Amino acid sequence: MWQAGLMAAYSIKKLRQEDRVQCIQYALDRPGVLTVLPGIRGKEDLKELLKYVDATPEEKDYSIIGEFAPADVTGKCVYCNHCMPCPMNLDIGLINKYYDLSLAGDNLAKDHYMNLDKTAKDCISCGHCNSRCQFSVDQMSRMKVIKEYFGK
Numbered sequence: 001m002w003q004a005g006l007m008a009a010y011s012i013k014k015l016r017q018e019d020r021v022q023c024i025q026y027a028l029d030r031p032g033v034l035t036v037l038p039g040i041r042g043k044e045d046l047k048e049l050l051k052y053v054d055a056t057p058e059e060k061d062y063s064i065i066g067e068f069a070p071a072d073v074t075g076k077c078v079y080c081n082h083c084m085p086c087p088m089n090l091d092i093g094l095i096n097k098y099y100d101l102s103l104a105g106d107n108l109a110k111d112h113y114m115n116l117d118k119t120a121k122d123c124i125s126c127g128h129c130n131s132r133c134q135f136s137v138d139q140m141s142r143m144k145v146i147k148e149y150f151g152k
């Protein structure tokens with residue numbers, strides 16, 4: 001599944017002719033993905049891919065995908081953290097990722113969530129994330145749902 005995701009991301013980026021760093025980050029952020037192994041044709045491809053190692057958070061920001069995301073992705077968090085920073089220092093992408101993984105039956109995700117310094121209960125509903133999200137996620141409401149689900 002991750003391979004399909006990466007290929008989809010690559011094909012999107014091909015259309016945009018932009019850096020593959022964002023595609024790798026996108027694939028790594030999918031639930032359940034631990035490793036990404038892109039195919040390479042030679043040294044030049046490898047050099048291009050290794051840019052990921054030293055890339056800044058801004059260079060890894062793939063939220064631009066939201067500009068041409070299909071309708072069925074609209075409103076769904078893809079953990080890109082483009083809505084950051086949060087004034088309460090919530091890691092919005094990670095909180096959403098643990099929530100989705102837990103819903104999918106991953107018990108470890110719940111443990112990880114419980115160990116976070118800041119959780120959905122710390123959200124003050126300031127609306128900053130809603131105004132920044134290019135995927136039209138109502139994150140303020142989602143934080144309330146996540147708090148209810150985990151109890152914190």
Ligand code: SF4
Nearest residue numbers: 077078080081083133
């Ligand atoms: S709420 Fe939007 S911007 Fe924030 S992590 Fe989710 S998809 Fe990205």
Ligand code: SF4
Nearest residue numbers: 086123124126127129
């Ligand atoms: S609404 Fe909540 S999660 Fe979003 S930026 Fe404000 S405090 Fe952070």
